[in-house]
Ligand SMILES: Nc1ncnc2c1ncn2[C@@H]1O[C@H](COP(=O)(O)OP(=O)(O)OP(=O)(O)O)[C@@H](O)[C@H]1O
């Protein structure tokens with residue numbers, strides 16, 4: 001396996017099958033490589049590919065891992081057919097689709113994204129106070145991830161705020177059930193509930209997924225851990241899993257991920273074998289030194305030494321610009337120069353930033369210089385109105401109970417069905433305790449809605465016709481053709497041109513076509529290598545929009561948030577906007593936090609900085625500006641910025657070499673020793 005070398009501790013982690021195994025190690029030390037190699041090793045040791053599930057954090061990471069595992073197995077003449085490589089959330093979808101009926105969920109359930117969920121909460125709370133809705137949404141998410149149900153939340157609620165939130169949780173939960181819909185958190189929480197309540201289903205899946213590999217373990221939350229624990233406690237095994245992670249890269253505490261999961265592992269699995277990796281294979285010495293230096297300002301939970309065999313490498317550049325526009329412009333120019341000098345390709349570069357809103361100026365600057373780029377981690381593509389229009393049709397086809405999708409689809413394009421009609425239909429549906437779609441076909445509907453009902457029924461019948469095919473036809477070509485037929489039937493393109501000026505309409509239509517291509521790709525095969533139907537693709541759309549990232553193989557610069565860059569590596573990295581307030585990030589509400597909360601927040605931001613630095617392999621370019629525009633359009637104002645404390649913490653003045661602790665003596669010294677020994 002010379003094309004895929006492993007060092008001794010890596011090999012040890014790969015070979016450990018009879019005991020549960022945790023690899024705890026710093027960035028770039030080859031944790032993900034251990035997982036890939038272990039997939040091959042498990043298959044070589046008698047596991048079938050379909051009995052192995054590798055869980056990663058983003059879809060991008062999953063597809064990269066699948067590719068690497070495929071390649072590795074091919075060189076050994078084996079096939080990865082049936083291997084499950086997915087995110088926790090996609091595994092949740094699979095489990096719920098197969099087993100959801102045991103807890104009252106039809107296989108056709110909808111997945112709501114966070115803006116849909118927001119809309120439902122807005123109604124539950126009967127307020128338009130954005131801050132309050134967001135706070136409650138957050139609270140519900142924390143409850144769900146902590147496996148707290150509405151009753152328990154209600155019992156535990158003390159303050160008035162908590163009582164309101166718990167009440168909203170209950171009504172939110174009931175609404176979701178009525179819509180046959182789940183939110184992202186449910187994708188993990190409900191399988192846990194299902195397996196806890198239905199032991200036979202658990203036993204079935206323990207037999208089906210016999211070995212679990214979990215990447216980025218530090219970012220699993222209590223709920224994900226519970227799911228992993230259920231599946232890995234297969235009777236007769238000491239714990240059939242390998243988890244790899246780095247506590248210094250835990251960056252999702254705000255989403256309920258808990259570092260305690262690492263200590264919990266040791267408690268829950270007495271036979272756990274913990275392996276440390278210390279050699280970094282990714283970055284040059286200077287980059288690693290800066291990363292180590294920054295993270296040394298956080299309290300150490302697990303002692304880790306990370307060293308590298310690579311050369312000192314390029315000095316890390318630090319630039320201060322007047323404004324964020326200058327920063328973006330200069331980076332574009334420097335990138336072109338650097339690329340030329342290094343004979344690099346565009347895809348060797350990543351521009352990383354803390355917050356999504358920073359992407360806009362950088363995109364503009366890259367466009368001005370005609371530098372191709374792809375944006376990942378931003379939710380912009382899937383949140384575009386034209387994309388959500390089309391997905392509302394897909395969602396409705398997948399799940400007739402999905403009222404929000406019904407309302408959006410039936411009014412886009414306009415069909416002369418107005419809000420009053422829909423309100424009447426909604427009220428009638430409420431009385432009869434059925435979905436709006438179903439209500440339209442009840443015999444009593446006509447009395448309530450009169451002639452308007454004909455238009456609604458026409459629409460319903462149209463959806464039923466398309467759905468019939470969408471449930472049956474599979475694969476890239478058939479599914480692509482069906483979506484195009486649907487778009488044609490609703491005259492969507494013409495409607496776009498009707499609503500917008502020429503350029504905007506063109507742009508929107510080309511996004512739609514890009515989305516169709518994306519759907520086709522998804523239809524080609526699922527995690528189990530079977531072609532998907534349109535309905536199956538439809539069910540996972542919301543999931544994709546949650547995490548990432550419309551990625552492509554194109555030769556293009558990657559623009560990414562720090563969060564979305566986790567696990568990935570790039571030869572050359574521009575880390576921008578390294579300013580107080582931005583990185584570390586502060587929000588207006590942070591003023592109300594107590595000291596401990598403040599410290600915890602800065603520590604998490606520091607880990608994020610560590611993640612950013614350690615993405616770079618050969619060169620790292622850090623920048624900041626003196627003034628930065630905040631807000632958009634007329635509302636925007638320039639604010640003064642201070643350099644981030646993390647710049648000092650990088651210790652750029654005196655980089656230490658990150659050499660292996662016990663240096664091999666050089667040959668001259670060895671020779672001198674030998675002479676001394678021989679007494680000559
Ligand atoms: N034993 C090895 N020999 C040579 N190269 C290696 C070895 N192990 C890993 N690498 C390479 O080092 C780089 C980092 O590996 P990998 O991405 O697996 O690290 P990681 O620990 O998962 O990093 P992160 O914490 O950022 O996720 C990759 O390019 C990988 O191919």
Ligand SMILES: [Mg+2]
Nearest residue numbers: 031032215567
């Ligand atoms: Mg990794």
